[in-house]
Amino acid sequence: MESVEIDGLYFEKFIGSEAINQCVQRLAGEINLFYGRESVQVIYLLKGAEKFSNRIQPLFQFQTELHALEIKTYEGLNSKNQVRIPEGLLQRLVPGLPILILEDIIDSGNTLFALCQFLMENGYTDLKIASLLFKPRSLRFGIHPDFVGVEIGPEFVVGFGMDYNEKGRELDCIYKLKERQNG
Numbered sequence: 001m002e003s004v005e006i007d008g009l010y011f012e013k014f015i016g017s018e019a020i021n022q023c024v025q026r027l028a029g030e031i032n033l034f035y036g037r038e039s040v041q042v043i044y045l046l047k048g049a050e051k052f053s054n055r056i057q058p059l060f061q062f063q064t065e066l067h068a069l070e071i072k073t074y075e076g077l078n079s080k081n082q083v084r085i086p087e088g089l090l091q092r093l094v095p096g097l098p099i100l101i102l103e104d105i106i107d108s109g110n111t112l113f114a115l116c117q118f119l120m121e122n123g124y125t126d127l128k129i130a131s132l133l134f135k136p137r138s139l140r141f142g143i144h145p146d147f148v149g150v151e152i153g154p155e156f157v158v159g160f161g162m163d164y165n166e167k168g169r170e171l172d173c174i175y176k177l178k179e180r181q182n183g
């Protein structure tokens with residue numbers, strides 16, 4: 001599929017499934033090198049990062065403890081400023097084990113800034129971030145992803161876990177919003 005329509009908006013193919021695969025493999029290689037034989041607790045953010053997480057997890061060569069975490073920060077095309085850290089997160093974590101956060105895309109950085117701040121305040125300072133996509137020009141909060149798949153412009157994207165109005169997550173490729181909405 002070269003383009004898709006979701007709720008009246010048109011998106012064009014941006015990153016194909018083979019390119020996504022290669023990118024995930026490269027990231028896994030970098031992360032494996034970094035952690036070596038350590039055990040790591042991996043937090044992946046629902047729902048967007050689930051596909052990324054499912055694809056990269058089997059490639060990790062270190063031991064992992066998996067935690068799925070739902071933090072909602074986005075509705076439609078606009079970032080909400082409120083970030084709510086789910087209650088009970090700390091009870092699930094193991095003190096002293098390094099944390100790797102898997103994210104689908106970093107836009108303003110609001111979500112990860114809040115999460116990282118919360119974790120660091122609670123003693124989890126051994127903290128790394130891997131994001132499939134990163135929009136450096138949209139960044140407004142002071143975070144720095146340690147492992148990045150692809151840097152993109154400020155364009156809105158869907159597919160491979162990412163949604164518009166909860167639609168488009170199942171797409172195997174990543175699509176970006178067309179600038180001229182004439183199909």
Ligand code: IMP
Nearest residue numbers: 048074106107108109110111156157162
């Ligand atoms: P941030 O807090 O502004 O960095 O936004 C992070 C979250 O917003 C991501 O985890 C995504 O779920 C969502 N998001 C940001 N940009 C996009 C996009 O282009 N398409 C779909 N979701 C996005």
Ligand code: MG
Nearest residue numbers: 045048049104
């Ligand atoms: Mg997300």
